[in-house]
Amino acid sequence: MIHVEALRFAYPALAGGLSSGDLWPPLSFTVAAGEALAVMGASDSGKSTLCHILAGLAPRYTDGEVGGRVRVAGHDVLGARPPLRTVGVLFQDAAMQLFNASVETEVAWGLEALGLVPDAIDARVAEALARFGLRGLAKRSPGALSGGQQKRLALASVWAMRPRVWLLDEPLGGLDPQGRREVLAALDTLRQGGTTLLLTTLRPQAAQMAPRALLLHPPATSHHATAALLDAESALVEAGVHYPPRFWPALTGPTREAPAVTLEGVAFRYAAGQSPVLHDINLRIPQGQFVALVGANGAGKSTLARLLNGLLRPERGTVRVMGEPTAEQAVGALARRVGFLFQRPEQQIFGTTVREEIAYGPRQLRLPEVERRVAAALERFALDAVADVPPAVLGYGRRRAVTLAALSALDTPILVLDEPTVGLDGRGWAQLLAWLRARRAAGVTLILITHEMALAACADRVVALEAGRVVADGPPDAVLPGIDAGALA
Amino acid sequence: MSLVRDFYVPGHSWLHQLDPRVKLWGVTVGVLAAFALPGWGPQVALLLGMHLLLRSAGISWGVLRAIWRQMALLVIIILLLQPFFSPDGAAIVAWGPLQWTWGGIHAAVVLALRALAIAFISGGLLLTTSPPALVRALVRLGLPYHWGFTISLTLRFLPTIHALFLAVRDAQAARGWVTEGHLWRRLRGYLPVLVAVVVNTLRMSDQLTLALAARGLGADSRRTTWRDLRMRRLDWGVLALLTLAGGVIVVGWWGRL
Numbered sequence: 021m022i023h024v025e026a027l028r029f030a031y032p033a034l035a036g037g038l039s040s041g042d043l044w045p046p047l048s049f050t051v052a053a054g055e056a057l058a059v060m061g062a063s064d065s066g067k068s069t070l071c072h073i074l075a076g077l078a079p080r081y082t083d084g085e086v087g088g089r090v091r092v093a094g095h096d097v098l099g100a101r102p103p104l105r106t107v108g109v110l111f112q113d114a115a116m117q118l119f120n121a122s123v124e125t126e127v128a129w130g131l132e133a134l135g136l137v138p139d140a141i142d143a144r145v146a147e148a149l150a151r152f153g154l155r156g157l158a159k160r161s162p163g164a165l166s167g168g169q170q171k172r173l174a175l176a177s178v179w180a181m182r183p184r185v186w187l188l189d190e191p192l193g194g195l196d197p198q199g200r201r202e203v204l205a206a207l208d209t210l211r212q213g214g215t216t217l218l219l220t221t222l223r224p225q226a227a228q229m230a231p232r233a234l235l236l237h238p239p240a241t242s243h244h245a246t247a248a249l250l251d252a253e254s255a256l257v258e259a260g261v262h263y264p265p266r267f268w269p270a271l272t273g274p275t276r277e278a279p280a281v282t283l284e285g286v287a288f289r290y291a292a293g294q295s296p297v298l299h300d301i302n303l304r305i306p307q308g309q310f311v312a313l314v315g316a317n318g319a320g321k322s323t324l325a326r327l328l329n330g331l332l333r334p335e336r337g338t339v340r341v342m343g344e345p346t347a348e349q350a351v352g353a354l355a356r357r358v359g360f361l362f363q364r365p366e367q368q369i370f371g372t373t374v375r376e377e378i379a380y381g382p383r384q385l386r387l388p389e390v391e392r393r394v395a396a397a398l399e400r401f402a403l404d405a406v407a408d409v410p411p412a413v414l415g416y417g418r419r420r421a422v423t424l425a426a427l428s429a430l431d432t433p434i435l436v437l438d439e440p441t442v443g444l445d446g447r448g449w450a451q452l453l454a455w456l457r458a459r460r461a462a463g464v465t466l467i468l469i470t471h472e473m474a475l476a477a478c479a480d481r482v483v484a485l486e487a488g489r490v491v492a493d494g495p496p497d498a499v500l501p502g503i504d505a506g507a508l509a
Numbered sequence: 510m511s512l513v514r515d516f517y518v519p520g521h522s523w524l525h526q527l528d529p530r531v532k533l534w535g536v537t538v539g540v541l542a543a544f545a546l547p548g549w550g551p552q553v554a555l556l557l558g559m560h561l562l563l564r565s566a567g568i569s570w571g572v573l574r575a576i577w578r579q580m581a582l583l584v585i586i587i588l589l590l591q592p593f594f595s596p597d598g599a600a601i602v603a604w605g606p607l608q609w610t611w612g613g614i615h616a617a618v619v620l621a622l623r624a625l626a627i628a629f630i631s632g633g634l635l636l637t638t639s640p641p642a643l644v645r646a647l648v649r650l651g652l653p654y655h656w657g658f659t660i661s662l663t664l665r666f667l668p669t670i671h672a673l674f675l676a677v678r679d680a681q682a683a684r685g686w687v688t689e690g691h692l693w694r695r696l697r698g699y700l701p702v703l704v705a706v707v708v709n710t711l712r713m714s715d716q717l718t719l720a721l722a723a724r725g726l727g728a729d730s731r732r733t734t735w736r737d738l739r740m741r742r743l744d745w746g747v748l749a750l751l752t753l754a755g756g757v758i759v760v761g762w763w764g765r766l
Contacts, residue, residue: 072719331682355683
């Protein structure tokens with residue numbers, strides 16, 4: 021069904037003199053009808069681009085230069101756009117794939133494009149919603165769904181069109197464990213239907229769906245039996261795809277008696293009349309401690325974190341940072357003490373060059389030795405080569421590195437990281453953990469919100485939130501076993 | 510940012526279920542009436558009528574009060590300034606060439622009532638019609654599908670962009686971004702926020718282009734419509750009434766000319 025022969029692809033050269041050669045050496049592979057192939061590779065190794073080429077979207081609707089031969093279900097997709105029912109694509113960012121006002125009209129939209137009569141659309145919409153567990157959500161707005169639900173809706177919308185070949189671009193990307201479980205279950209039903217599919221992924225869980233794997237490790241590519249590739253691990257680690265816990269550095273450091281952060285009887289709600297997000301939180305975090313904050317989505321973790329850097333002020337109670345109440349300090353002043361990494365940090369970049377982006381914080385805060393800070397951050401996150409390139413043109417992996425570099429240049433005594441590992445490849449994990457190890461050794465207080473239990477297990481202390489209250493607080497050995505991974509996610 | 514979305518009050522009343530094309534026609538006739546009917550009496554009648562209509566469609570007093578609040582500033586400006594532009598009769602107060610007259614005040618009151626009537630007539634449409642239904646009506650009335658779809662996309666992604674704006678603003682505040690100081694300094698401070706929002710909006714639109722193409726926008730086959738608008742008996746009845754009322758207004762207006 022998919023025949024690729026000597027495929028090459030190059031994006032146009034970037035501003036700033038960064039050359040962009042071919043993404044891979046000439047690529048050849050075949051996926052027979054009913055077969056599945058997993059394409060594994062680090063961020064920026066061209067996985068999404070490969071999906072876009074096979075779908076006939078690149079370079080038709082993007083920049084770039086292509087060579088070789090690609091046939092999908094008998095159509096030369098480089099020559100002409102394949103007919104609608106040939107390929108179904110699940111894009112990496114499901115939210116961008118959903119553009120209708122409700123779940124049911126989302127599923128119906130593609131069927132209208134196929135020219136189906138309304139009765140046939142009725143039947144297919146009902147069937148697709150039932151199959152992907154979305155029946156109860158038919159009237160909801162796609163924007164209001166959870167990450168896992170959005171992916172399932174995207175799958176349902178494509179499935180309703182009955183494509184002959186499926187392309188799944190990082191189907192588990194950006195999801196928490198609960199979302200990953202939901203989507204894996206949905207993908208299982210897809211596989212049982214005997215569909216032909218190609219999926220790209222960083223996640224061994226997803227790769228397992230396909231018996232064969234293609235590993236992109238520029239400048240090389242290699243074919244594997246998926247089971248053997250996942251068992252050996254070393255090839256995946258080397259390619260920067262995966263970074264299993266046994267390779268992780270120990271994240272230990274000195275702890276002092278004095279508190280970095282204290283919360284006394286803190287309650288918070290977003291608006292009068294709404295129900296409180298946090299109730300009576302009491303927490304004392306000594307300087308140098310590594311605290312993992314865990315809990316289900318909506319438990320109040322991100323809200324709690326925002327109280328620590330003054331973006332939110334408590335409705336009742338007191339939040340103290342290094343002994344001083346946050347209520348009396350401006351956010352700008354608190355930024356010297358609390359370094360904060362938000363979710364989806366790659367969206368918050370604005371600098372004209374990587375160097376400017378990293379220098380922004382230290383300059384705003386009038387910190388000394390801006391040059392030295394920037395140079396050190398560039399080196400630690402391997403960004404020297406792109407220092408003078410606009411960050412907006414970099415790939416996802418590099419943009420994530422830029423956000424960490426910008427944070428590291430502030431050199432704050434407290435770090436609050438909100439789900440810093442979501443979407444990271446093996447290389448990103450390795451960079452993040454190496455940096456955290458160094459910060460911890462220097463006595464920095466580390467507060468980390470995470471759904472990754474293996475990472476929470478590295479902390480000195482785990483605080484579990486549930487519906488805005490602390491329900492468990494203690495060393496990982498004591499807290500984590502009591503937490504049901506399902507309830508948590 | 511989400512003004513248009515916030516207008517709609519979901520419900521199942523007869524006015525909600527009325528065909529949006531009929532409601533559009535109703536707004537046309539209503540606005541025509543507000544402009545064509547002379548004096549304050551008909552305007553008060555229109556205003557009262559719209560309140561009764563909206564109440565019968567299950568729109569709460571709270572929502573109606575919100576429209577009054579939204580209109581308050583405009584009404585006050587009209588009442589204060591309009592008399593200067595339409596002096597009529599003896600002056601009550603005069604500042605040089607500027608004067609308030611009873612005639613002018615009367616004209617201002619009529620104008621303010623007219624503005625209010627038009628606001629509530631438009632509210633009759635916007636409060637009871639979901640944005641997608643409104644777009645569908647416009648497309649059925651002849652707006653090219655791609656234009657209508659573009660409006661829908663904008664409505665769909667405005668909240669996303671707004672959320673992005675808030676996220677970027679918070680992230681930059683956490684890196685020492687300053688919101689204090691004089692106006693110029695604050696405006697300049699917003700520049701990085703806007704840059705990040707624009708860059709990401711462009712990135713989103715690139716992805717959206719691919720997603721739309723993959724699902725068949727611009728495909729050769731002819732699009733069908735899943736839930737097409739259908740005129741029911743009530744729709745025809747209301748349409749006939751509105752048209753009759755419109756006819757009477759137009760004839761009366763011609764008569765006066």
